[in-house]
Amino acid sequence: xxxxxxxxxxxxxxxxxxxxxxxxxxxxxxxxxxxxxxxxxxxxxxxxxxxxxxxxxxxxxxxxxxxxxxxxxxxxxxxxxxxxxxxxxxxxxxxxxxxxxxxxxxxxxxxxxxxxxxxxxxxxxxxxxxxxxxxxxxxxxxxxxxxxxxxxxxxxxxxxxxxxxxxxxxxxxxxxxxxxxxxxxxxxxxxxxxxxxxxxxxxxxxxxxxxxxxxxxxxxxxxxxxxxxxxxxxxxxxxxxxxxxxxxxxxxxxxxxxxxxxxxxxxxxxxxxxxxxxxxxxxxxxx
Numbered sequence: 001x002x003x004x005x006x007x008x009x010x011x012x013x014x015x016x017x018x019x020x021x022x023x024x025x026x027x028x029x030x031x032x033x034x035x036x037x038x039x040x041x042x043x044x045x046x047x048x049x050x051x052x053x054x055x056x057x058x059x060x061x062x063x064x065x066x067x068x069x070x071x072x073x074x075x076x077x078x079x080x081x082x083x084x085x086x087x088x089x090x091x092x093x094x095x096x097x098x099x100x101x102x103x104x105x106x107x108x109x110x111x112x113x114x115x116x117x118x119x120x121x122x123x124x125x126x127x128x129x130x131x132x133x134x135x136x137x138x139x140x141x142x143x144x145x146x147x148x149x150x151x152x153x154x155x156x157x158x159x160x161x162x163x164x165x166x167x168x169x170x171x172x173x174x175x176x177x178x179x180x181x182x183x184x185x186x187x188x189x190x191x192x193x194x195x196x197x198x199x200x201x202x203x204x205x206x207x208x209x210x211x212x213x214x215x216x217x218x219x220x221x222x223x224x225x226x227x228x229x230x231x232x233x234x235x236x237x238x239x240x241x242x243x244x245x246x247x248x249x250x251x252x253x254x255x256x257x258x259x260x261x262x263x264x265x266x267x268x269x270x271x272x273x274x275x276x277x278x279x280x281x282x283x284x285x286x287x
Contacts (some may be wrong), residue, residue, distance in 0.1 A: 059157025060130020
């Protein structure tokens with residue numbers, strides 16, 4: 001696989017950094033998603049031909065827990081800005097028709113010039129200032145979507161190891177369900193604490209999953225969920241929570257263990273260690 005080059009910043013990723021492919025190869029025909037992973041069987045989805053899907057990448061936080069001069073989404077991950085890796089996975093997914101990226105207002109120009117401008121993108125990226133809270137940022141993106149979009153996939157900008165395979169599985173799920181999210185089984189023993197930090201109970205993890213993004217929804221459903229939450233002053237850590245508040249079923253598909261969220265220095269270090277194990281389909285091409 002050729003090395004990945006970004007200019008003019010002269011970012012170069014050597015070939016060997018992507019030598020060991022872990023992600024599952026995908027081939028696409030119109031209306032059918034094929035996966036070579038037996039745990040994700042092929043999905044006959046004629047309705048996929050008629051979907052128009054926008055991706056919302058939420059990257060408006062300042063990432064203060066990581067420290068440093070730049071928000072975490074602009075930090076280096078294997079020679080490429082972390083956020084560029086995140087957005088690339090969606091740009092190279094042909095089922096995605098639009099990409100909106102919510103950013104800190106004070107870093108809009110930095111993102112345009114240093115992160116996105118050096119790369120040759122399939123789609124015209126739509127960059128906009130996010131809000132104070134995550135839901136504010138998603139809401140602003142939803143306000144930009146016109147009638148030609150009928151589905152939306154929301155993803156955390158701080159999950160740079162997401163694969164196009166997982167994005168396509170969310171798309172396939174939207175052919176039959178109005179709300180589909182990725183999740184992985186909880187492996188740890190969970191304890192609920194009392195106010196003094198003593199164990200109040202041990203939580204049965206049999207049906208517990210760790211929710212991830214991407215999360216896909218019918219556009220009108222997600223708009224109703226955000227409107228309802230806004231009118232009631234309700235917050236949430238992800239969009240599926242807002243949809244659940246409406247009583248809407250949310251289906252969970254198998255996520256990816258490597259699809260971690262970079263929040264701490266340890267997360268960033270782990271992402272850098274995992275990077276050589278993640279198959280990077282296609283190239284990040286410079287302009």
